[in-house]
Amino acid sequence: MNxxxxxxxxLEDQEQLATSRLKYSFNFELQRREFCKLLGxxxxxxxxxxDLVSQESGRRxxxxxxxxxxxxxxxxxxxxxxxxxxxxKVEMGQNIRTSLTQQxxxxxxxxxxxxxxxxxxxxxxxxxxxxxxxxxxxxxxPQLRRxxxxxxxxxxxxxxxxxxxDRSNLLAKDGKVQDPQSRKSVTYGELTKGQxxxxxxxxxxxxESPAEWKIAGASASKVDGRAFxxxxxxxxxxxxxxxxxxxxxxxxxxxxATLKSLDDGEAQKxxxxxxxxxxxxxxxxxxxxxxxxxxxxxxxxxxSAPQQTSEATLFQDLKNAGTSATGESAxxxxxxxxMEQGLAAADHRLSETYSVxxxxxxxxxxxxxxxxxxxxxxxxxTGTQRPFGVRExxxxxxxxxxxxxxxxxxxxxxxxxGKHTADAAVEAARxxxxxxKPVKVVWTREEEFTWAYFRPAxxxxxxxxxxxxxxxxxxxxxxxxxxxxxxRTPYNIANQRITFHPAEAPxxxxxxxxxxxxxxxxxxxxxxxxxxxxxxxxxLEFRLKNVTDxxxxxxxxxxxxxxxxxxxxxxxxxxxxxxxxxxxxxxVATCVEVAIGKHNxxxxxxxxxxxxxxxxxxxxxxxxxxxxxxxMGLGGALFEAIHFDNGRILNPRLSxxxxxxxxxxxxVDVEMLDRKDLPPxxxxxxxxxxxxxxxxxxxxxxxxxxxxxxxxxxQGLPR
Amino acid sequence: xxxxxxxxxxEHQVDVAPEQKxxxxxxxxxxxxxxxxxxxxxxxxxCTVLVDGQATxxxxxxxxxxxxxxxxxxxxxxxxxxxxxxxxAFLQTEAFQCGYCTSGAxxxxxxxxxxxxxxxxxxxxxxxxxxxxxxxTYPRILKAIRSASQADQG
Numbered sequence: 001m002n003x004x005x006x007x008x009x010x011l012e013d014q015e016q017l018a019t020s021r022l023k024y025s026f027n028f029e030l031q032r033r034e035f036c037k038l039l040g041x042x043x044x045x046x047x048x049x050x051d052l053v054s055q056e057s058g059r060r061x062x063x064x065x066x067x068x069x070x071x072x073x074x075x076x077x078x079x080x081x082x083x084x085x086x087x088x089k090v091e092m093g094q095n096i097r098t099s100l101t102q103q104x105x106x107x108x109x110x111x112x113x114x115x116x117x118x119x120x121x122x123x124x125x126x127x128x129x130x131x132x133x134x135x136x137x138x139x140x141x142p143q144l145r146r147x148x149x150x151x152x153x154x155x156x157x158x159x160x161x162x163x164x165x166d167r168s169n170l171l172a173k174d175g176k177v178q179d180p181q182s183r184k185s186v187t188y189g190e191l192t193k194g195q196x197x198x199x200x201x202x203x204x205x206x207x208e209s210p211a212e213w214k215i216a217g218a219s220a221s222k223v224d225g226r227a228f229x230x231x232x233x234x235x236x237x238x239x240x241x242x243x244x245x246x247x248x249x250x251x252x253x254x255x256x257a258t259l260k261s262l263d264d265g266e267a268q269k270x271x272x273x274x275x276x277x278x279x280x281x282x283x284x285x286x287x288x289x290x291x292x293x294x295x296x297x298x299x300x301x302x303x304s305a306p307q308q309t310s311e312a313t314l315f316q317d318l319k320n321a322g323t324s325a326t327g328e329s330a331x332x333x334x335x336x337x338x339m340e341q342g343l344a345a346a347d348h349r350l351s352e353t354y355s356v357x358x359x360x361x362x363x364x365x366x367x368x369x370x371x372x373x374x375x376x377x378x379x380x381x382t383g384t385q386r387p388f389g390v391r392e393x394x395x396x397x398x399x400x401x402x403x404x405x406x407x408x409x410x411x412x413x414x415x416x417x418g419k420h421t422a423d424a425a426v427e428a429a430r431x432x433x434x435x436x437k438p439v440k441v442v443w444t445r446e447e448e449f450t451w452a453y454f455r456p457a458x459x460x461x462x463x464x465x466x467x468x469x470x471x472x473x474x475x476x477x478x479x480x481x482x483x484x485x486x487x488r489t490p491y492n493i494a495n496q497r498i499t500f501h502p503a504e505a506p507x508x509x510x511x512x513x514x515x516x517x518x519x520x521x522x523x524x525x526x527x528x529x530x531x532x533x534x535x536x537x538x539x540l541e542f543r544l545k546n547v548t549d550x551x552x553x554x555x556x557x558x559x560x561x562x563x564x565x566x567x568x569x570x571x572x573x574x575x576x577x578x579x580x581x582x583x584x585x586x587x588v589a590t591c592v593e594v595a596i597g598k599h600n601x602x603x604x605x606x607x608x609x610x611x612x613x614x615x616x617x618x619x620x621x622x623x624x625x626x627x628x629x630x631x632m633g634l635g636g637a638l639f640e641a642i643h644f645d646n647g648r649i650l651n652p653r654l655s656x657x658x659x660x661x662x663x664x665x666x667x668v669d670v671e672m673l674d675r676k677d678l679p680p681x682x683x684x685x686x687x688x689x690x691x692x693x694x695x696x697x698x699x700x701x702x703x704x705x706x707x708x709x710x711x712x713x714x715q716g717l718p719r
Numbered sequence: 720x721x722x723x724x725x726x727x728x729x730e731h732q733v734d735v736a737p738e739q740k741x742x743x744x745x746x747x748x749x750x751x752x753x754x755x756x757x758x759x760x761x762x763x764x765x766c767t768v769l770v771d772g773q774a775t776x777x778x779x780x781x782x783x784x785x786x787x788x789x790x791x792x793x794x795x796x797x798x799x800x801x802x803x804x805x806x807x808a809f810l811q812t813e814a815f816q817c818g819y820c821t822s823g824a825x826x827x828x829x830x831x832x833x834x835x836x837x838x839x840x841x842x843x844x845x846x847x848x849x850x851x852x853x854x855x856t857y858p859r860i861l862k863a864i865r866s867a868s869q870a871d872q873g
Contacts, residue, residue, distance in 0.1 A: 093817025093854050221813060228818030229806040229825060231753020231793035238752035246747070288747050290739050364757050364765055364819040364853045413755075413819030414854055445758040620813065624856065628816055631855025654762035654851070662847045665857040 047147040081189025088128020090120035107148035110175040120409030130386035134682020146204035210615030219620035241438035250282035254305035254647030267298040308647035322501030342474025342495025346465025354523035357641035365413020371428035372438035383412035393422035417511035449652035455512035458482020460523035483516025514685035525579035525693030563591035563608035575702025579693035585681030586613035614678035629687035637692035727795025737783035753793035764850030767823035774830035793822035808867035816854035
């Protein structure tokens, strides 16, 4: 599985289409029988992804003939009235278990406490491409709302039949169907009792509009919050199976290494140890993790690795790889007008280069998996953003049919784009196969830093022209390896050329929170500030002059208002900066105040951020995501960087890789613009994108130093 | 080697090497998985437990160092079905996202409030500096600890 960033973006684009791939086609009759057996009676409602099916097959779904329906969502109302909803999305701290529950609750008109979500269990939930790209809220939200609304209408039908009345007189409320005329009411459980009803719904009933929402749209507490403050919640790394062993994998000192020889004599002498040696894979199991660590240390191995590049030449290497004839071809993302004419029409021309370092995700729960074989069937618990992708990787790795692989994703200790792959799952399954018992593998922090993948490093060159009156006439952007997400400018510029140059990268790289959004916003919004400075215009005014997109204007103005932008004036010890942008259907703007210390140290003291993602589903949850993005964004902006040399990571520990801590926390003020007239967009990624450029612009305002490389101040301000 | 450990008010016999880290004894021998592994070098605070009331990094502490002392993990904070005020404050403030750092953060906060019942914001920040929340929930954690300290004063 190619996990590079572009791959992830392409996957995202194809998500809709892929849900209808015949490979995952749905045998309705079989599933129906399975479900009745598994769940007992009640009402089961399936929502077919009708539009997707017609795209795929060229035919409309016609009730079971022709192409089988792809199923977008399903929901079960048990005989006791409890609701279970099945979704392939996973929870990893972004709080969708709660926001999706709210939306089901809204349409089904039953309190959230009666609803349980089964998430990311490949044996039970509909196929899903994965939880990334801020897709849950715009795609899964409406799907679950549709299936819930369909269930509600079915319940009304059942009540109408029972009372022999016209259904149009009935309404659903508080978990009951009510007849206001006769004042009769019946609970959902009473309606589904003794039933074995299965409904396949293709047409979605009318949904509540966000303006009418009562439960969605209001702040809701995390549905299972108590389990997190008591330690009861079981993450993958907490899962225990009967007879389970603990596994560890041997890692070479360098990337791309080949195992030359292995001496496992000392390790084999230890009691209860299994050593697995399969090509380049070497691992051990023991009855506890201390035993596994001891066995690993007793192994003697010789590896050989080719000479590899170092960080010193990273940016030149990426540029060379992105421009050379042997590199992958450049991809023109957008072109309009003529750069030559645009530059000719300008009074000032500017050309600057920006760069971003490799950084690590550092989910606090490292990659982990528990694998268990029953004959040739494999069950794996693992924290991943792609349960079905991991199922596929396991099926390929062990050459077993997809149906024989069952992946379960417990709510996970965060991911930030870093948990797309099946590494720990494959390792645990390989060890479990050899040991003949369930095996748990939990990566160490050092493994997580070294053997996972990184946010891509990249070089971004911007060439532009601006007229004396502040009109931007030309904008050329060449992005080497950073990634194409959010690469296009939202400003109105007649002449543009936007190009992404993929490169052969020295380190394994992949998705990150917002993909390349933070990198592209950094380059663009710092360059915008440089242009404003060039023509002597105030930063906010310059941006507003060049943008007509009302949503972007609204967040820029809201952030400025919240911050008190017009009142602030920079001095050598205090700087104020602003940046704005849009990605994945949402809009963000950030104002920052930095303090410059006596020792050239930089401290972000205040941040005001305005964010707009259409109709807000859970304001308190959204606020948590926005503040979290700002805090996390401080690291990549100020000091986070992976250092490497010749196939080795030089700082693979939290003692040598600095992440934001309590004392880094600025005062954070958030303004959320609730657009109930617009469908909800995702919100876990975009809020991180404009922090770094706002900080860079604030540092410039105070010191006159223009910092164009992330991280900006790993050792304080450059002299 | 057989050792006696007092955890959450109960005595347990464990048969482990004395240098084995307390974290793994709690998680693997006693099944107390609320205490988390985060870094193995005392940098992130996910493994924080109380040893005689004092916040301690269980990933660095040899199990033998806890013998004869009283260990409290997140599972031992509830009292007769009632959450500890710090747990309650974290829950009410929703001072978590993925929740993986939460048990360690709660125990660091309990330790702080044991010593300093009414800490200033600066004292809270200093005491919590060793607890990483990668989801970036620090402002809410600060708020939760503030409100728990006021609740304690009740």
